[in-house]
Amino acid sequence: MKKIKYQAEFCDELLKFFDQIAFHVTEVQKKDGSITLLETAAQLPTFAAFAKKIGVTRQELHGWEEKYPAFAYACEQARDRQADILIQNSLRGNYAASFAMFTAKNLCGWRENARPLEKVEVVWDEKESEN
Numbered sequence: 001m002k003k004i005k006y007q008a009e010f011c012d013e014l015l016k017f018f019d020q021i022a023f024h025v026t027e028v029q030k031k032d033g034s035i036t037l038l039e040t041a042a043q044l045p046t047f048a049a050f051a052k053k054i055g056v057t058r059q060e061l062h063g064w065e066e067k068y069p070a071f072a073y074a075c076e077q078a079r080d081r082q083a084d085i086l087i088q089n090s091l092r093g094n095y096a097a098s099f100a101m102f103t104a105k106n107l108c109g110w111r112e113n114a115r116p117l118e119k120v121e122v123v124w125d126e127k128e129s130e131n
Contacts (some may be wrong), residue, residue, distance in 0.1 A: 004056050006064045011074035017053065018078040024088045024089035041094035044085055044103075047078075083108045 020042045028038045036095050065072045086107065090100035105111040 004054065004060075006068060006071070008070065010054065011070050012065070013054065014050060014071075014074045014078050015081075017050045020081075020083040020085060021043055022085045023092065023094055039092065039094060041089040041092075042085060044089075045078075045082055047075075050078075079108070 009107045011082045023039050023041050026040070027035050029035055044108070047058050047061055051061050081102075086095070086103055089095045090097070090104070094101075106121065
């Protein structure tokens, strides 16, 4: 198998691949003649799918990202577009909440900041309150 070498055009191809509308709305006519709107989430673009499209691996994309600043910048822009699609579809209920949370943590680096509540014991000393 012939190894594919980096090409500057891959930056534009990557951005075009990730530049998707988050969801599509279609009008559907019911049996009674009324119209309803059906919202369908776009397929979430991934680096694995882009790598497959151009005939390389994700690891090769990562190597190009480390070696070529222009490609690294395109990857950052692609991640932003990917996150936007994820967020828009999650907010609209087009993705299952558990999938959206897991994916945001893994693809976008999101994390939970919630800390467990600590028990606080308050002791009221009547002697100090008299002063």
